[in-house]
Amino acid sequence: xxxxITDFLTDRRQFxxxxxxxxxxxxxxxxxxxxxxxxxxxxxxYTSGCTSGHQSVKLLKFADNTTLxxxxxxxxxxxxxxxxxxxxxxxxxxxxxxxxxKTVEMIVDFRKDPAPLPPVILCDSPVTSVESFRFLGTTxxxxxxxxxxxxxxTKAQQRMYFLRQLKKFLLPVKMLVNFNTAIIESILTSSIxxxxxxxxxxxxxxxxxxxHSAEKxxxxxxxxxxxxxxxxxxxxxxxxxxxxxxxxxxxxxxLPSGKRLRSIRTRTSCHKNSFxxxxxxxxxxxxxxxx
Numbered sequence: 001x002x003x004x005i006t007d008f009l010t011d012r013r014q015f016x017x018x019x020x021x022x023x024x025x026x027x028x029x030x031x032x033x034x035x036x037x038x039x040x041x042x043x044x045x046y047t048s049g050c051t052s053g054h055q056s057v058k059l060l061k062f063a064d065n066t067t068l069x070x071x072x073x074x075x076x077x078x079x080x081x082x083x084x085x086x087x088x089x090x091x092x093x094x095x096x097x098x099x100x101x102k103t104v105e106m107i108v109d110f111r112k113d114p115a116p117l118p119p120v121i122l123c124d125s126p127v128t129s130v131e132s133f134r135f136l137g138t139t140x141x142x143x144x145x146x147x148x149x150x151x152x153x154t155k156a157q158q159r160m161y162f163l164r165q166l167k168k169f170l171l172p173v174k175m176l177v178n179f180n181t182a183i184i185e186s187i188l189t190s191s192i193x194x195x196x197x198x199x200x201x202x203x204x205x206x207x208x209x210x211x212h213s214a215e216k217x218x219x220x221x222x223x224x225x226x227x228x229x230x231x232x233x234x235x236x237x238x239x240x241x242x243x244x245x246x247x248x249x250x251x252x253x254x255l256p257s258g259k260r261l262r263s264i265r266t267r268t269s270c271h272k273n274s275f276x277x278x279x280x281x282x283x284x285x286x287x288x289x290x291x
Contacts, residue, residue: 008038030095050090054079059087067135075115084120100125104133108142138191144270146195150203156187157210163217176218184214189228193236196229197273230282237279251276252283260284 009032016023032039043063052059052068056079060067068087070080091098100122107117107129120127132141132148139149163184166176188207196204208225215222223231241252241261253262261280266272 005038005042009042046094049094050087052083053086054083056080057083059083062136065136077117081120084122088122098123100127104128104130106130106133106140106142108144136191138194144198146199147203149191149195150199150206153187153190154206154210156184156207157213159184159187160210160213160217163214167217173218173220177220177222180214180218180222184210185222185228188225189232192229193233193275193279196225197275197278198270233275233279234282236275237283240279241283248276252280 012028012033013025014028015025032042047061050059050061050066056071056073058069060069066087068080068084070077070083072080088098103122105120105127119129132139134140139146139152141148163176163180166179171179188210204225211222211225237252240246240248243249251264254260255262261283263284264277264280266277271277
C-alpha cells in the first residue's frame with residue numbers, strides 16, 4: 001500500500017492553459033491532487049502527529065489554516081507559548097513552511113485593567129496583534145461582539161436580485177422558496193448558533209428585514225430569524241448529544257430520571273447565552289421538528 005501511495009504522489013505534472021496557449025509541463029513535488037478521494041485521507045495521515053499536548057491549548061487544523069487557542073490563567077503563558085514552539089518545530093520537521101506575515105494573534109480579555117502581554121515571536125518575526133479576524137467565514141472580535149460579522153451577512157440582500165428575476169419568469173412558489181433557502185437563507189444563518197444569542201436587536205432586525213423582503217417577492221410566509229436559530233440550534237444539539245465521539249458530547253449529561261438533561265451552571269450572561277447552555281435548554285423544552 002505504501003508503494004502504491006508513493007507511486008500515486010510521485011512524478012505528477014501540471015500545465016496551465018489560457019485560451020489556445022498551453023504552458024510547458026512542470027513537475028509537482030508537494031501536495032496531493034485536488035478532488036481526489038484519497039487526498040483527504042492522506043492529509044489526515046500527514047497531519048495526525050500535529051496535536052496539542054496541553055489541556056488548556058486546542059489546535060484546530062484545516063487544509064490551509066491552523067489555529068491555536070490557548071486559555072491563559074493567572075498570567076501563565078508557558079503552556080500556550082510551549083505549544084506554539086512545538087507547532088513550529090513540527091512544521092519544520094515535516095517540511096511545512098509557516099507564513100509569519102499572514103499569522104495574527106487576537107487576545108480576548110474582559111478584565112478591567114489587563115496587563116500588556118509580550119509579543120509572540122514566530123520564525124524570528126513578531127506576530128501582529130489584531131482586534132478582529134475572520135475565522136471560517138465568521139468575523140470574531142476581541143469583545144466577542146457581532147456587528148462586523150452581521151454586517152458581512154447582509155450581503156444576502158444583494159442576492160434578492162436573482163430571486164426577483166426568477167419571480168418574473170413565473171417560477172412556482174416552491175421553487176422560489178427552495179432558491180431562497182439555498183442562496184439567501186444559507187448566508188443569513190451562517191454560524192447562527194454562535195452569534196445569535198449575543199447579537200443586538202438592531203443587528204437582528206437588519207437580517208430580519210432581508211427575510212421580509214424575500215417574503216414579499218415570493219408571496220408566502222418564511223421562517224423568522226428566531227425560528228431559524230431555534231431550529232438549527234436544536235438540530236445541532238441533537239446531533240452532538242447522539243454522537244459519543246463529539247468533543248462536546250459530555251456536556252449533555254442526563255439527570256437520574258433520564259427525561260431531562262442537567263443544566264449548565266453559568267456565572268455570566270455571555271456564558272448563559274452561548275450555544276451549549278442554550279442547547280441544553282432547547283433539548284429540555286418541548287420537542288421541536290428540526291428543518
